Structure formats: C-alpha cells, structure tokens
Amino acid sequence: MPGALGARAEGLAADLSAVSSLTLNRISIYLRCLRILSERGVRRISSQELAQRFHLSATQIRKDLACFGEFGIRGVGYDVPTLEQRLSELLGLDREHPLVIVGMGNLGCAFARHLEFNRRCFRVVGGVDVDPQTIGKRVGGLVVRPTRDLRRLVRETGAEIALLTVPPEAARQSYDALIEAGVRAILNFSPIRLPQQPGVKLKNVELRSQLEELAFFLRD
C-alpha cells in the first residue's frame, strides 16, 4: 500500500474526488446487494460469490472497492455487515438528506410518495409547483407549496438536494431558481440540457433516451 497521508489502518487508497461516476453507481448497487444478504443472515461473502449471485463482475467489485480502501480478508472474503456499514458511510448514507421536489405533476408526485414510503437516507421535506390547482394539495405527508416559496423552503428545511420534475418549458427557469435558492445537488428528469453550475452537482436522468435505446434494439 502506498504511504498516502491520512490513510487509516484499512487505509483509504486515493482521494475521493477522483472516483468516477460509474464506480459510484456500482458501489451503490453493491450496497443494495449487501443489504439483501444481510437481511438473509449471510455474514461472509467473496467477490466471486457476490458476482455470481447478483450478475456482477468479481474483478470489478474488487477494483471498485479499491478506490475507497481495503475491506476484505485475503483467502476469506468480506464481512457483510462491516462492508455494508463502511460503504454506507463512504457514500454519506449514514445521515438523512432532506430533499425538495420541484414540479408536482405525475412524476414529482410519484417520487414524493415513493420516497415517503421507502425512506432510506432521503427524506422529502417539500414539494413546489406553479399550478394553482396543484398548490395546497396533500401528497404523501406534505402539502404542495407555490414555486415562489422555493427559496424560503430550502432555507427552512436545509434541503441540499432537489428533484427537477417540471415540464420541459419550465425546466430552465426552475433550474435557475434552484441554483438561486442554494441547493447543492440536482437530479434533472426534464428532457432539457442545462448548463453546469460550479459547486452544484447536476445529474440528468434521460428516461426518453432509455426508451429510445430499446426502440433502436427492436429496429428490424
């Protein structure tokens, strides 16, 4: 192991800001698999067996984990609860993240109810919309507020993450409002290309593209 400054006993291999998006998404998947194993009472697992059970790649699991440190026991494998715990901490999932939803249409409401029901690390603390018909509606455990209250809502709740689920024509305006309100990470479900803002993490979920890729596969 290189003598990286600040590396602990089960040392951190490299600086965390260099970890790729692909690796992070897979780590999140490994964590889900570990939770399932944990619930089933499995205490130890090798990368090989983890890969076989969940259709993953054993080498890739080990390489991905190597970005964060050393977690296994050579010749044995990984301790399931320990690895689950360590990965949760590394992803910042040991605390709850307050989250606001901008656009309480079909998709926004679905996420509000879904995350309400399945709350793990993320808590929906507010939802806003421009439509007077929608404002005031109860969805899950919250009441929809007007978009002009966004800044106040973010201040009050300390929300750092936002879901952007507005129609295309409102996307740019809502995005600017979110930046202005001071959120630090945005998951954009609208089909609009938004400019990166320094200090604010923007991720796009291109649902339409996913469907269109399937359509491409089906072309005869």
Added chain:
Amino acid sequence: MPGALGARAEGLAADLSAVSSLTLNRISIYLRCLRILSERGVRRISSQELAQRFHLSATQIRKDLACFGEFGIRGVGYDVPTLEQRLSELLGLDREHPLVIVGMGNLGCAFARHLEFNRRCFRVVGGVDVDPQTIGKRVGGLVVRPTRDLRRLVRETGAEIALLTVPPEAARQSYDALIEAGVRAILNFSPIRLPQQPGVKLKNVELRSQLEELAFFLRD
C-alpha cells in the same frame, strides 16, 4: 469512405449492432435538440453551434453521427429537418411502439399518464398489477388488468417493450413472466439485479444510485 457492402450514397459507416449505448443515448439527445431547433424554424446548424446551444461537444456530435453515416455538408453544416428525420428513422422512432407497464403503483401510474400525455413513438397499451385494489382502476386511458393476464395482453397488443415498476420483492417473478410473455425489451426500474436473457434487451434505471451519487458529492 471504405467500400462497405450495401452502403448507400450517404452511406452507412459501419454495422449498427456495434454502436455503443453511450453513443445511442447521445444520439437521442441530439434528436431532442434538433426537434427544438426545428420548432423554432432553424433550418441549418453546424456541430459547433449545436454544441454551444445545448452544452454538448462538437467533436463528439460528429463522431457519434459517423457511426450511422454522413449527414452534413462540408463547409456548411447540417440540414435540421433532414437530420432530424434520418436520426428518427435510425432509432426506429418512425413507427409507434406499443408498451406495457408491469406494476401500477406510484411510478407505474406516473409513467402511464406521462406517456399518455406526451406520446411520441411510445404508446401505453396496457398496465397490470397483482393488487386486487388496483386491478380495474382507470389510469390515463387504460384499465389496470391482473398480472396473470400479462401473456394474453402482450399477444393481443403486440407489445414489444415493457416497463417494470413493481416493488423489489415482486421484480424477479414479474421479470420471468415478461420473458415468458414474449416481450423483447424491458426497462427495469426496480432495484433488483436481473439476469440477461438472450434476445431480450434489459436496461436498468437505477434511481436510487443516482440519488446516492448526489449524496456522495455532498459528503463533507
């Protein structure tokens, strides 16, 4: 240009099955940008300008397009309506794709209504659920049918694509049922790892992973 067999005047550069998922998803994005330009009456655009307007990379646009053929006029740029048309055909978006939704909970209903409203190339022809409370409910223009009717539904409607939006514990069973019913492409929104089935395209949309990547970015 290499003398590829079957290459037309604006020739196909290579075989389409080798095009990567990354390229396909970007082509889908370019297509959306072209539609916007088209609506605004823009008739010609260069890769440079397209990139600037929509926060893309000009070189990458040209490289991506090169997978499918030659579409531009050197020294000039691309004809917007023509390119839009050609890309639509290439992705198989010139015909409508019937689509079934398995799991009419929050997410399933949201997609049913969303695609109903915003129907372009994809038509929701049916939704199924196991919950007796949900069966029979009207969502958008359709009535939720029991999951045991899935096979018949797929046969009747010719659905080739399915959205899998069931809770985790039902995912594997529903997946097997979809394979059995004969759909050819599945977009899986459940957080369960499913095995690839030869001849059936499976894409996973990991919503949880996207959120967790944002959480990672926010770790202090």
Added chain:
DNA sequence: CCATGTGAACAAATTCACAGCA
C-alpha cells in the same frame, strides 16, 4: 474558405494474471 469526417493520439474503463497475505 469553412465545417465535416476521420485517422491518430490520448484518456478512461475493464479485464487479465498473479503477487501477497490470512
């Protein structure tokens, strides 16, 4: 001329192969 299209250079990600340690 000027923007496309493309080989060549570069970078990133994945897989291989095996050293090293429990």
Added chain:
DNA sequence: TGCTGTGAATTTGTTCACATGG
C-alpha cells in the same frame, strides 16, 4: 490453500488535428 488487492495488458471512449470536399 484461496481470495484479496493490484500492476500490466487490453479494450473502449474521447479529443485532437487536419485532410477532404462542397
């Protein structure tokens, strides 16, 4: 012995730089 962790090899993806041709 057996599995982890990791350099080295390979594959895949992106960017550069420029020849090509309308």
